[in-house]
């Protein structure tokens with residue numbers, strides 16, 4: 001199956017074991033001039049630490065859906081859970097094979113297409129719910145959870161829409177639609193937490209990094225191309241200008257105020273009702 005190259009880029013640059021936003025305890029105290037890559041990794045560890053505190057005591061078996069590069073899987077195994085992992089991505093499959101040396105069960109498929117003989121006490125969707133079709137996802141979760149089993153979701157949802165084409169309005173589910181679909185498929189919401197403020201420092205740091213390092217480097221590169229190869233520079237400008245403008249629009253994705261306007265980053269713990 002295909003490779004998600006954006007996720008691959010994150011994993012190769014940040015080089016942590018996670019592909020999520022991380023969780024910051026005191027966002028208001030952060031000085032972005034001093035943030036290190038290690039602190040980002042610490043925040044990513046904190047995220048799964050906090051998320052795993054929502055796992056009810058009677059849970060033993062977990063399916064880590066959209067397991068990424070296996071950081072959450074490893075954390076949960078170390079906590080003593082019996083964990084299987086699932087991802088449709090070829091690159092992630094190869095990373096998991098290396099990381100666990102074939103010692104865990106890995107399902108190479110989309111969740112919606114997963115055919116299982118097993119049932120689980122809990123399904124974890126850590127920043128993967130937004131990739132999974134809402135109704136098919138709940139239907140599958142219902143099918144493969146034990147009686148009274150749990151669905152633990154941590155992801156961003158759209159709670160406000162306007163007429164703009166803001167990129168925050170794409171690639172995530174509508175919050176109300178998600179919750180009403182959960183009810184329809186017999187999932188009772190038993191806990192929720194809005195972790196937006198705890199996740200935004202990662203975006204703020206990405207914006208800081210872009211403005212401080214990437215943008216000035218790009219500007220210097222363009223200046224240099226203009227000065228040394230004016231003809232090539234002209235052709236390049238003609239070919240790339242429309243794409244460049246589209247990419248500039250994408251920068252809104254690392255603007256935390258734009259995020260807050262449209263999205264909430266939620267933790268939801270659902271329990272399958274026995275109906």
Ligand SMILES: C[S@@+](CC[C@H](N)C(=O)[O-])C[C@H]1O[C@@H](n2cnc3c(N)ncnc32)[C@H](O)[C@@H]1O
Nearest residue numbers: 018019020066067068089110111126127128131
């Ligand atoms: C942002 S990453 C999150 C990875 C990991 N859960 C974490 O918290 O670090 C999203 C994950 O969802 C996976 N994914 C995408 N579409 C999926 C689908 N239809 N079913 C299951 N997983 C999917 C991606 O391959 C990736 O592993």
